[in-house]
Amino acid sequence: MEVRFEIPNSAIEYEPARDRLLEHFQAAGLSEEAICELELILEELLVNIISYAYDEPGTGKIQISAGVEGSTVTLEFRDRGRKFNPLEKETPDLDADIEDRPIGGLGIFLVMELASSVTYERVGDENVLRVAKG
């Protein structure tokens, strides 16, 4: 089962895109727990791409595809914005006291923990982010 669509890079596009993907996961029969974790992965990555890929909101496109095979889910995000690898964000120091650590990289850190694999690739003028979750 695969779904593929494109959204403009506007913050208001996040929720409808999320709902569309979550409905797809529900229809594919994934567990509540898996869907909850997928929502988290989606939010962290898609909000990040919407906010940072392009200079101006509403000027670019983000292509999203999601596939489910058995209990394995693959997600792919593509945009033609500036070269940006979200995985290069510094890993937060989780042993430091919360007051002493920057909060920034937490979202990506969560994604890395919850997904089985996350890869970034610059293909031509596209950023391609692929996520697999078993």
Add this chain to the structure above:
Amino acid sequence: MALTIVISDRDAATKLVTVVGKLDTTTSPQFDEDVAPALSAGASVTVLDLADLSYISSAGLRSVFKARKMMESKGGALLLVNVQPQVQKVFEIVKAMPVQTVFRSVTELDQYLDYMQKKVKDGAEPT
């Protein structure tokens, strides 16, 4: 409504904030705004009841951190109770909260608050 916040007085020293719904990119600004009055009130402890919080993302975590910092900056504490497994998992991954501030049940929370009150009465500083 994706997020509902209800603030009540648990007792003179404790504000109870019931959080219902989802704490994400969309709702966390509302959380910050709605919870602010509880944090700036005179109470030394704010308890977040998360029994009906079904989801939290990094944006939500940031809001909870901010609330915790605000309470601690005035010598108080932010405590969490009834954290659901899927939310607990996110807190655990990022080691978001010191273990002594998260309670599984209201009973556990009450025991802790009683203990802290006794400590204060005995003249020791709460930690």
